[in-house]
Each structure stands twice: as C-alpha cells, then as structure tokens.
Amino acid sequence: MHAFDYVAAQTVQEAVSLLAEKGDAARVLAGGTDLIVQVREGRRSPDLIVDVKTIPDTNVLSYSPQSGLTIGAAVPCYRIYGDEAIAAAYPGLVDAFSLVGGTQIQGRASVGGNLCNSSPAADTIPALMAHNAMAVIAGPGGTREVAVADFCTGPGRNVLQNGEFLVSLTMPAPPAGFGACYLRFIPRNEMDIAVVGAGSSVVLGGTTIVSIRVALGAVGPTPIMVDTSALEGQPANEATINMAAEAAMAAASPISDMRGTVEQRRHLSGVLTRRTLQQAIARANGEA
Structure with missing residues (x-):
C-alpha cells in the first residue's frame, strides 16, 4: 500500500x-x-x-416539515433510514440507502461519499436526483451549491475542484401529495451492482401530476435525468406512466458488458420507471 x-x-x-x-x-x-x-x-x-468525519457540518442530520432535509457528507446510511420521520417523508431515499452494500457497510458508508465516488451505477444518486437534492460544496472561494443532477461529469468524475469537498446535501420539504420510489435490477444477490437503477418522484394534485422527476443509473456515463416536463398536468394513470417509461428508454444510453446488454438495459429502464412511478403514485395517495 x-x-x-x-x-x-x-x-x-x-x-x-x-x-x-x-x-x-x-x-x-x-x-x-x-x-x-x-x-x-x-x-x-x-x-x-x-478525514472529515470530525467536522460538525459534515455530521448534521436534520429534518423539519418546513425547511426540509439536510444530510452531512459523513452521515452513514443507517442513521438516515433509521429515522422514522425522515423515512416517512422521503421514502425513495430509504429504498436506495438501504441497498448500499450490506448492513455492516451501511453502518459506515456515507451518502456523501457514495455521491463523490460518482459511479454511474450508484444506488443513491438517482434517488437523490428524484428528490431534487442539492450538494453544498466548500472550497477556497467559499461555499457553492450544485444540483445533484449536475454533480457527476463522467465515470468516477464530478464537479469538485481543487481544494473543494462536499459538506452536505439538502432536499426541500416534500409537499402534500408527494411520493417517491427507487428500484434497481441485479442479476443475482451476489452481484451487488445495479444493471439499471431508477428513482422517481411525483407531486399529485388530486388525480393530476403536478410535478414528476425520473432519474436513471447504470445506463450512461453519469446518472441521467429524464425529461418528463411534458407529463406535468397529465392524469396520474397508466397511459401517462407508459409515456414516462418511453421517455426513459429514449434517454438511456447504455453499453453492453458482463452485467447486461444494451437492449436489456434499455428495456429495463422502461420497466423500472413504470414500476417506480406506480409505487410513487401509490405512496402519494397514502396507499403504500
């Protein structure tokens, strides 16, 4: 070493x-x-x-229905999904954070570290994108914020510049009618890297989609934000969900490797988008 x-x-x-x-x-x-x-x-x-684990700012974990959620960059996964209020407000985060390695790894692994590792197949990043997360970055020039959707620039690469590091992640408070979900596909439990991952969130106004976010992992050099703006104002039904799945398949730009083919990954992008949106809508309606 x-x-x-x-x-x-x-x-x-x-x-x-x-x-x-x-x-x-x-x-x-x-x-x-x-x-x-x-x-x-x-x-x-x-x-x-x-080592940034001893810095108070990187260990903050706070949530309120008014100001939203702040996760310090060194906060381990288990603290987040182990908080009942956070788990209830941000269900899509719990879906993803509980998949980072095994239970022992989750006692140590941080969401901030997973983001900064910037793997295209990371489980936490699509979920953070679906929840409209912002990265708070400190550096020689002071503090700046970058949307997690814009944080990764390539496999293992991100926007951090010389002297900068991630201090925390922030997410807005979920409004009424909010629901989210993250799912991934792996060929077997022993291969703990997503072939495809999908994170989705919705805000419903009655039976109408007020806002919708869909993010994909493992189907491009960085996690991908799917353009679903055309679906806002549409009914929250299977036809709209299918349109989102089609948009996800079109946005995916996967490669073939030992874990899956281009065709399989593109198909799974649609399948997982459909399933996560169905679950997100059910959660928004208080049905799951």
Missing part, C-alpha cells in the same frame, strides 16, 4: 486548506468504504487523506 499522511480535520476551513495545498494528491475520507479499498488495491495513491 502506498504510504500517506492522515489528518482528521476539525473545521471546514482546515479541510479546505489541506486539500488546496495538496491538490490531486489529497483525498477526502467520509465513510471510507470505497476509498480504503481503492488505496489498498493500488487504484488510488494519495499522499494525504483528510
């Missing part, structure tokens, strides 16, 4: 200073379930690891 220095930063500014000084030779440790494996296997060789 490559030798490296380790610093447990105590403040946001300390972490920014350390990261800016070392540039590409520094890596952030939030949960560490990806980074530690990458360093051990020689896929990353940092000179400095900056």
Whole structure:
C-alpha cells in the first residue's frame, strides 16, 4: 500500500486548506468504504487523506416539515433510514440507502461519499436526483451549491475542484401529495451492482401530476435525468406512466458488458420507471 499522511480535520476551513495545498494528491475520507479499498488495491495513491468525519457540518442530520432535509457528507446510511420521520417523508431515499452494500457497510458508508465516488451505477444518486437534492460544496472561494443532477461529469468524475469537498446535501420539504420510489435490477444477490437503477418522484394534485422527476443509473456515463416536463398536468394513470417509461428508454444510453446488454438495459429502464412511478403514485395517495 502506498504510504500517506492522515489528518482528521476539525473545521471546514482546515479541510479546505489541506486539500488546496495538496491538490490531486489529497483525498477526502467520509465513510471510507470505497476509498480504503481503492488505496489498498493500488487504484488510488494519495499522499494525504483528510478525514472529515470530525467536522460538525459534515455530521448534521436534520429534518423539519418546513425547511426540509439536510444530510452531512459523513452521515452513514443507517442513521438516515433509521429515522422514522425522515423515512416517512422521503421514502425513495430509504429504498436506495438501504441497498448500499450490506448492513455492516451501511453502518459506515456515507451518502456523501457514495455521491463523490460518482459511479454511474450508484444506488443513491438517482434517488437523490428524484428528490431534487442539492450538494453544498466548500472550497477556497467559499461555499457553492450544485444540483445533484449536475454533480457527476463522467465515470468516477464530478464537479469538485481543487481544494473543494462536499459538506452536505439538502432536499426541500416534500409537499402534500408527494411520493417517491427507487428500484434497481441485479442479476443475482451476489452481484451487488445495479444493471439499471431508477428513482422517481411525483407531486399529485388530486388525480393530476403536478410535478414528476425520473432519474436513471447504470445506463450512461453519469446518472441521467429524464425529461418528463411534458407529463406535468397529465392524469396520474397508466397511459401517462407508459409515456414516462418511453421517455426513459429514449434517454438511456447504455453499453453492453458482463452485467447486461444494451437492449436489456434499455428495456429495463422502461420497466423500472413504470414500476417506480406506480409505487410513487401509490405512496402519494397514502396507499403504500
């Protein structure tokens, strides 16, 4: 294993200073379930690891029906889905966060780290996109916000610049008539990487779709936000759901690999979009 220095930063500014000084030779440790494996296997060789778990801002987990949800970048998955109020308000997040590795991994793995790893097949990212999440980023120039839908720029790449790191994620409070769902397809339980993942959310006004969001994972170099704007104002019925599924299939740009073919992935994009929207609508109506 490559030798490296380790610093447990105590403040946001300390972490920014350390990261800016070392540039590409520094890596952030939030949960560490990806980074530690990458360093051990020689896929990353940092000179400095900056642990951000001791920074108060990265450990915040707060929710209110008025202000919404804030998840610190170092908050492990189990704390989020273990909170009854959060689980009830953001069901699509629970669907996704409970799929990150096994139970032991979820005790350590952070949603922020999963986002920053920026895998096209990550389970958390489509769900965050469906919930209209924003990434709060600190850097030498101060703090900025980026929509999670715009955060990933390629496989393993994202918008973080020199000296920057993810501090937290924020999501608006769900309005009345909100429902969301995340599902993925894997060929067998032993292969814990999505062949396709889909996160959907809706806001209903009676039987009409007021807003709709659909995001796909593992069918492009980054998670994909499907353009469903034409479906707003349409009835929340099977015909509209089928139109969303068609839009998802058209938006998908998958490759063939050992986990699935282009044709299979495109078909599954439609299937999972249809199923997640059916569940999201049922949850919005208080039926699930």
